[in-house]
Amino acid sequence: MTPIEDELGEQVRRDFKAVKYFPFGNEPGAPFILTSDPFSYLQAWLDNKINRIKRDRKKQRSLLIKAKYFAELAEGFHNSSKEAKMPSKGTLIYYTFINLVKTFLLARNYDLETTMEHHGLSLPSNKKTQLKLTPIGNDGISIFHEFAKTIGVEINNGDGLEIKFDEILRELPEVHEIGYALNLFPNTKRKHLPIDIVIRTNKNRNRIYYTLAYEKKFDKIMKTDKLLKGVFKDKIYPIDCKSDSSKKYFRSNLIFNYTCNSSNSHKRAYKRICDDFKQLSINQMITRNGYRNYLNLEPSRMHRLSATLAFGYYIGTVARYRPTLNKEILKGRYQAVIQEAVSSCPNQFFYLLISHITNQICAIPMAKIE
Known part of the structure; x- marks a missing residue:
């Protein structure tokens, strides 16, 4: 477990694969x-x-x-x-x-x-x-x-x-x-904010939520204060992360119970989290190294x-x-x-x-x- 995971929560995994957010209606942890x-x-x-x-x-x-x-x-x-x-x-x-x-x-x-x-x-x-x-x-x-x-x-x-x-x-x-x-x-101002999204769980692996993070340098060229207002305020709130001082972190208001060794629980939890993301207007960019997420601030x-x-x-x-x-x-x-x-x-x-x-x-x- 990394220092950030120890502080903010472990990344959710299914069959040893990280469960990442995608808007395609795919299964959690799909290859x-x-x-x-x-x-x-x-x-x-x-x-x-x-x-x-x-x-x-x-x-x-x-x-x-x-x-x-x-x-x-x-x-x-x-x-x-x-x-x-x-x-x-x-x-x-x-x-x-x-x-x-x-x-x-x-x-x-x-x-x-x-x-x-x-x-x-x-x-x-x-x-x-x-x-x-x-x-x-x-x-x-x-x-x-x-x-x-x-x-x-x-x-x-x-x-x-x-x-x-x-x-x-x-x-x-x-x-x-x-x-x-x-x-x-x-x-x-520029409005497509590059963000990191991690679906996390607590140490007992029975609660699930997510975090967003972006590099602090974007505060100068984007209206990142919008993350504290409107629909963003309804979905996420700022948190401190001592393990990484280069980024600003937010945690989801959404948090709920799940069973880490149950496929059905994973599917229900993943769908619920994807539904929560719909109002945040997150865009994906496909790269040779995988997908990058951008939060549309406007x-x-x-x-x-x-x-x-x-x-x-x-x-x-x-x-x-x-x-x-x-x-x-x-x-x-x-x-x-x-x-x-x-x-x-x-x-x-x-x-x-x-x-x-x-x-x-x-x-x-x-x-x-x-």
Whole structure:
């Protein structure tokens, strides 16, 4: 046991593996699915699900066959995008995103192909950097709205029908730092706070809770005082940690009994803790060394993956319909951040969304060298 564990509590383990937080609906202590090709893993997972269904009373097999079709489309557009250059690359990236989103919705029992489907977003001809949300009605399915609702942060049209491009970019941890370096978000502070999350237990291993920690250096560049207010105050409170003076630590208000040698108790406890995290707006970044967690200090009305989909829609729509605007954004103030997002966001989107689809933790093998 480390000095920090001795002071704050031992990290919870199941079958000798550390139990870590992930939002994918996975089992506690689930192993990483290491794959250099997440699309191939998704295809294999769908094939396995389809082949295991013998009696299709609820039409799940039919939905999964459709999901496989859209997954194949997504992979095809992705392969084409790797050979393309901007602006055509932007269109292919969006088609990859939207088809993978349809795979996700079908895997969540949405029966697509039965009514009119629309993107849920538009770029008005008199706007340059503002998307418009499609009003929710009874004339079909808005893919953007249904995805947002199902992934966990429902879009509220009552907050306004316009989504500014800056708002979208600020929701993407992948380009957060470069956006501030280029002064694209004046009069705001950085908001994606890197945090360590540890699910802990007491010395008797019969009580479970969690801790959050961040490096003190972020106090100067972020509004970390928000951790003492609002929803954060309802969920966590500050604690001292003498074993580590470089970080600030917080402990969950949530603490409850569990049985450390019971699989059912582990599952119930893990689900309860994951539910507690939902209101804290924690984003994951996949790296070659595993996942990193970021606490969103200023959550907007969009889930991080919804923002990625909106970004794809914007660059794809500009490429198809707005040649003058395309020249402006690719050569103007957004040039570097768009290029960075085009380079880094798709792979993040693939691994994260496929993890949500499969309820597994998909990760990049360390042996993979780009």
